[in-house]
Amino acid sequence: MSHPEPTSEPTSRPAAERTRGAGVWPLIHAERAALAADLAELTDEQWATPSLCTGLTVREVLAHLTAGASLNTVRWLAGVIRCRFDFDKQVAVRLAEQLGADPAETLTRFRRIVPSTTKPPLPAIAMLGETLVHGEDIRHPLGIRHAYPIDVVTRVAEYYQGSDMVVVARKRIEGLRLVAVDGPFTTGSGPVVSGPTIALVMAMTGRATYCDDLEGAGTEPLRARCGTA
Template identity: 75%
Template sequence: MREVLAHLTAGAGLNAARWLAGVIRCRFDFDKQVAMRLAEQLGATPTVAPERFRHIVPSTTKPPLPAVAMLGETIVHAEDIRRPLGMRRDYPIETVTQVADYYRGSDLVVLAKGRIGGLELLATDGPFAAGSGPLVSGTSLALVMAMTGRTTYCDDLEGDGVELLRSRCPIA
């Protein structure tokens, strides 16, 4: 969970210039840049990442990505922390729907568009619907989390397409 906090902290501390400098430094290897920024924020002791996160919470700085991408990062990684701890959070359905709409049409930041190709997604708690093919239905949050590759959220989904989606999810 420290790694997730460090990742969120890194994103909230990157402006466009700093992001671009890191991309160039890592020779346009985006995964390498994420790993580099993660290492910067983790710190040497277990208390460093949570302290840095608390400090950066009010930041409005972000990499040159759409605001909805950063919103998605925040929701998804918050759930990465909450679910293992048994903590639940209700998000405004309009917000989760906006993130789901963004992910369904994008492979920027998260490879969601390709992951859900050939499937019909239908939210049971809001207006989100996308695609065609075998059905995958569930809460908007469970759909977003599965779209981002979280296998455990497939347990919260129903329909003929769930197992195909599960097979495309690399993150437990």
């Protein structure tokens, strides 16, 4: 996922918003640590596996996560200016910076940012979303299953259902009713799409393969919208 131009949100956040952000960071750190543990024994061939991010290997997606946790607002903005506001180029440049010489170094760099609270000009919940979604982009092609705490994945689903800030999600699910079968998440109205919360999150963010885990009259319309801006 590329990081978009900052919105018009004020730079001085209300105290309540800062408190909510503080509560999200332990969840981000826990999910990063779990991902690092899952990848500890990968072979070189597995590191080269295509991820669910088009054109990127699982190793490159991990480097992208490292890059996102290494950029504060000033560095992010400096990079955007240097790339002449080409956000995709900025993402590619920062990914290359964090790739390292080999997979072992890629993983070492990621482990270093596990406790980081550094971020681009995005809310902390967006960083949690990036961690979960890109974690699945990596795990799914490798056949690795991870048991996400339902409260964590529900918070991410609730964020994406009302946002197009980092990735188009709200627009993708317009006119559909999403219903989780393993937790409390529901949103929207229209033809129903039901299934595990993590599958709903991944489909909301454009990963068509997760529609195989969903059912209901709205599933095929949602599948058709996956991969579109």
